[in-house]
Amino acid sequence: MSLVLILFLTCALCYFIRAKWQIYAVGRRIPGPWALPLVGNVQMLDKLKPECKHWETHRRALSPAFHPHILSGFTPAIARYGDELVRKLRATAGMPIEVRECLFACTLDAIIETSMGKQLNSLTDPHNRYTHAFHKTSELLFKRMINPLLGLDFIFRRTKMCRELYASLAVINELMISVIDARVEALQLQAEFGLDLSPATSENGIRKQRRTLLDTLLTAEIDGQKLTRAEICDEVNTFVFAGVDTTTAAMCFVLYSLGKYPAEQQKLIAEIEEYSLRYADLTVDALNRLEYLDLFIKEVLRYYTVVPLTGRQTTTDTVIGGRRYCADITLWINLYGLAHDEKYFESPELFRPMRFVNTQNERLPAYVYIPFSGGPHICIGRKYALLIMKILTVQILRNFEVQLSNPNEVLVLQAQMVLKSLQGFNLIFTPRTMEG
Template structure:
């Protein structure tokens, strides 16, 4: 008997379509069950189909933050829900709920719509985007790279780079006009980062060749082709440096004894308990992660701190007096100075609270959890929102006022560690936070020591929350050289 291939093919197609239909049905049932559970959370009135999307302008990244701020204030809740169309997102806006969520073993959101999945194209699976055992192992291996003695070696590099920045700003301000400091600070932060971590003299403040382009603004390109091209450019840049250093260490193992060890040296030589080091791919991912995280976030912190100095002139004078007291006749900020600053540190911390360089980050729970008595089904997008916590009236007194004194040890607000989150908190806090704070202290101290900083009254800027908190229209300041 001859086989009827047409019938067999038809049956196969029917079975396949039936399987797909069953899977889609199960997904819809599961999604509906999740939505029913999440509807119990506090939330603003929303459309059954559009959710809160009509209030969220696709052209304004601040609109989502505005909706979240309004929800936090009107609902007066520690946790609430925002609907982006039919998709629910849990918003954490209080230290108590942040602490609960942080202890529930939430993983970085690498789902199809998750932000970390998009970043992987650019920075791979370094500490910023990895999860589980891989993150635990690599975090442990990388911690010695941020030891006090290692970081102290970078102080002179930071001073040298900031001196170049000050010369650039002095030249730009020579005509008496205001200067958009944002691009200058970004290039300076990038110079410091690659010099300290890779011992690479990029001189990004002087020129930028296409094959050296590592400007992370471009990863937000609207076209995937452009994104891939630019990601390839930046990853090729760091890959070439890693390969060259690896060859140097193999040919001359003693070379690392002749200069200070940098981040890349540590990555290439570190070993775990079993004697295994990091693979080339892991080293590449960590270098790209550190370059991205260390450059963008720190640059935004310095920019907003300078902006705040221009707005609050009386506080700026107190910062200047603090810097003069600590430095005395010195022109460079040395390691021993870093722990002696008082009001300078208060001002920087208040700028980080008020402007929140990292406004929020997303997690996803692998298993059902409970937060504040609400059931959160597995696979839910959970936004941990430092900006909301920093501006929560139930957390910070006079939360909309800029008051550096709140960080004075004798008068600070009674907040636990989870109330102030510029570097996150808990086990997944920022591994490079001391490096970043050293850079910010040195940069702001030297700039205030040399310049009086004034906001340009004719230029308006606003926060633009993305992965980091960018200024919407640059930051224009008048810089008047002091007569020290």
């Protein structure tokens, strides 16, 4: 019996290596940090062969959902979750806390409410089964990604991990479907009786009906056809999964950098005071005035490139830098390596937000600073992510002084789905008093 199993596994491995070798060989030539699960990454991207037409039409349908006008309506909801986060951090009473879990819950809540109009309350109820399902799904997808054997569907389908993944996905799907159905009904009532049941926000005392990303999808048409419920579920899943882990990781590095560089923290506080934003509502206009915050976040996203690698599939023979690549292979773009290349960034190992003032004048070559990638596949949620990050950063800064719990600790980074710190982010939040 065990001999048959060994024989079967050997054949499966040979089949896998043969099928992937050419792509793997190209992936290995990419310089820069060794993204450990390279085989897994290559294998996953290989699965995502570009279905250009499908992607193009869907991207076009989705883009209006991220229009600055719509995003600016999200600020009160995001700030509400920021307040919740502040309450949670205040309860630590100056004791060290590993902050990633809280940030994950806060980002998930903010993205689910602003994209779907649903209040998940993961921050206040950490045992919420939806939150657990989102966590579990991310974890299992990553485990599958780094294990080449599990890349083979016929093996994966027979594992306990597969059953767990489908169970988590079923919980998420149930949530998506109930929210979509409720929203479809609300939109029908609105059309028939003029009742507007959109989630409401209040700005300067004026009640505003808020349009969610889901509303844009429900009203979008592709070739004169509305999207089906399954397609809408797919799209919402894509941006929730693409958005939550990345924005959480970015916020972890923002808070870590505040603790690591107290002088930067002081400059940011001074800016918040200069614009009298101690108690003021955080509108997009107010946030846009905070230029140093913008530089600081830019530098965090350079220094800690949240998505360290991305891939592109060649559809025809392609020449890059004088070298010819054949069609149908995956090329790796080393975003982390680019952001730390001294050809483009002077003393790249130094954390210096002001470098972006100089580079604004001199202009970096195109596609050098690309934390959100570039070209047609550039991150669709980048402005959304920056909005969330700016609101949460200001809320935390005006309430706390952030310190590292162990200033001598050196972060050990690892490229997983996103860049992670192996020891987590251990910080102390001491309540602060400010002027203004």
